[in-house]
Amino acid sequence: xxxxxxxxxxxxxxxxxxxxxxxxxxxxxxxxxxxxxxxxxxxxxxxxxxxxxxxxxxxxxxxxxxxxxxxxxxxxxxxxxxxxxxxxxxxxxxxxxxxxxxxxxxxxxxxxxxxxxxxxxxxxxxxxxxxxxxxxxxxxxxxxxxxxxxxxxxxxxxxxxxxxxxxxxxxxxxxxxxxxxxxxxxxxxxxxxxxxxxxxxxxxxxxxxxxxxxxxxxxxxxxxxxxxxxxxxxxxxxxxxxxxxxxxxxxxxxxxxxxxxxxxxxxxxxxxxxxxxxxxxxxxxxxxxxxxxxxxxxxxxxxxxxxxxxxxxxxxxxxxxxxxxxxxxxxxxxxxxxxxxxxxxxxxxxxxxxxxxxxxxxxxxxxxxxxxxxxxxxxxxxxxxxxxxxxxxxxxxxxxxxxxxxxxxxxxxxxxxxxxxxxxxxxxxxxxxxxxxxxxxxxxxxxxxxxxxxxxxxxxxxxxxxx
Numbered sequence: 001x002x003x004x005x006x007x008x009x010x011x012x013x014x015x016x017x018x019x020x021x022x023x024x025x026x027x028x029x030x031x032x033x034x035x036x037x038x039x040x041x042x043x044x045x046x047x048x049x050x051x052x053x054x055x056x057x058x059x060x061x062x063x064x065x066x067x068x069x070x071x072x073x074x075x076x077x078x079x080x081x082x083x084x085x086x087x088x089x090x091x092x093x094x095x096x097x098x099x100x101x102x103x104x105x106x107x108x109x110x111x112x113x114x115x116x117x118x119x120x121x122x123x124x125x126x127x128x129x130x131x132x133x134x135x136x137x138x139x140x141x142x143x144x145x146x147x148x149x150x151x152x153x154x155x156x157x158x159x160x161x162x163x164x165x166x167x168x169x170x171x172x173x174x175x176x177x178x179x180x181x182x183x184x185x186x187x188x189x190x191x192x193x194x195x196x197x198x199x200x201x202x203x204x205x206x207x208x209x210x211x212x213x214x215x216x217x218x219x220x221x222x223x224x225x226x227x228x229x230x231x232x233x234x235x236x237x238x239x240x241x242x243x244x245x246x247x248x249x250x251x252x253x254x255x256x257x258x259x260x261x262x263x264x265x266x267x268x269x270x271x272x273x274x275x276x277x278x279x280x281x282x283x284x285x286x287x288x289x290x291x292x293x294x295x296x297x298x299x300x301x302x303x304x305x306x307x308x309x310x311x312x313x314x315x316x317x318x319x320x321x322x323x324x325x326x327x328x329x330x331x332x333x334x335x336x337x338x339x340x341x342x343x344x345x346x347x348x349x350x351x352x353x354x355x356x357x358x359x360x361x362x363x364x365x366x367x368x369x370x371x372x373x374x375x376x377x378x379x380x381x382x383x384x385x386x387x388x389x390x391x392x393x394x395x396x397x398x399x400x401x402x403x404x405x406x407x408x409x410x411x412x413x414x415x416x417x418x419x420x421x422x423x424x425x426x427x428x429x430x431x432x433x434x435x436x437x438x439x440x441x442x443x444x445x446x447x448x449x450x451x452x453x454x455x456x457x458x459x460x461x462x463x464x465x466x467x
Contacts, residue, residue, distance in 0.1 A: 016040035020049030026156025105177030119186025129292035282348030326456030328433030355434030359383035
């Protein structure tokens with residue numbers, strides 16, 4: 001840890017391998033704001049890749065040794081890079097080279113109120129809510145968020161206060177490089193089993209994250225795995241949130257009528273303190289927003305500012321993000337890529353009054369698809385219609401032999417279409433007035449919603465429905 005902390009005090013030219021990734025882009029944005037010269041590469045031409053270029057980074061599409069200039073003093077890489085990558089191998093042999101989590105850890109130690117938001121689900125939404133609440137309260141936070149926050153039009157920002165909101169991911173024990181001052185624990189579920197193997201190991205890592213936290217742990221008292229993980233922990237201030245009796249921050253009088261609106265009252269130690277109105281769908285966002293309320297309040301934000309921020313928050317990018325309504329068809333996109341996330345997203349969608357809900361899912365990694373095949377099928381079956389694209393292997397090689405068709409076969413009426421353009425065409429020809437189409441996945445499945453939206457905007461005519 002100390003080595004990268006010291007290097008950041010002297011280096012001015014930093015190169016990112018995989019700069020377009022959701023976890024890499026905000027760190028690059030913060031270093032740009034701090035005055036570093038930033039360059040980077042990526043194999044995928046994504047929105048984040050072009051956004052960091054617009055912000056001032058020198059970017060390269062494709063990854064070769066030539067991308068690293070003679071001026072580069074420090075290299076940061078994402079763990080999604082496969083071994084044998086020419087650019088990364090050269091960097092490791094010739095320059096100080098660190099994984100993205102190590103840089104995040106170093107940045108976290110700059111601030112006296114680092115708020116580390118962890119949990120299997122809801123990290124990006126909750127981190128975004130906290131950031132927006134602190135901004136509304138005039139507390140000028142820094143932030144690293146896994147999705148673009150419309151309030152700042154970025155994945156991260158550098159503020160001039162001691163508040164730093166940080167999405168803290170458990171995969172590969174990334175968050176163990178951090179030293180949060182305030183941990184926000186949303187939930188614990190089985191995920192990333194290719195790394196953790198079992199739930200016990202996941203709890204062990206969350207426990208270590210909380211042990212590494214210096215001051216306060218805000219935790220979901222409605223989640224049994226979280227409570228079990230924290231059992232016996234000492235030396236920290238423990239603050240509970242939830243809907244059950246006895247929570248320090250408790251949501252009561254909950255009203256989730258459907259659509260994009262919900263509301264509830266917040267009680268602190270049994271006393272009413274605020275009425276919260278939300279503009280994001282789903283019962284799961286009650287707890288996300290309550291966690292954000294507690295973290296913001298404990299960081300010094302006033303209740304009125306927090307409530308204004310919660311009402312104004314329309315969601316982070318790729319979190320039930322509306323692309324528009326075309327010929328009566330609503331098109332949306334969501335980052336959900338775990339069965340539980342897909343389940344809560346589709347359950348929320350089914351309560352919103354649409355004629356039919358279409359789920360368009362891109363499976364992510366071969367190991368996760370194989371390990372959770374039945375769970376994915378059950379979650380996706382909540383939709384009225386389902387389209388499955390080819391599996392995005394990311395960091396993996398398919399040694400298992402799993403196919404996207406294996407998932408589609410378990411979902412009644414599902415169709416399996418490999419290519420995005422073909423999937424968008426199928427949707428265009430078959431969706432009807434009153435339907436919702438929502439793309440689901442952490443890869444680049446959002447491109448289907450973009451293609452579909454452009455088809456409608458272009459005035460393209462439907463042919464008879466594909467049978």
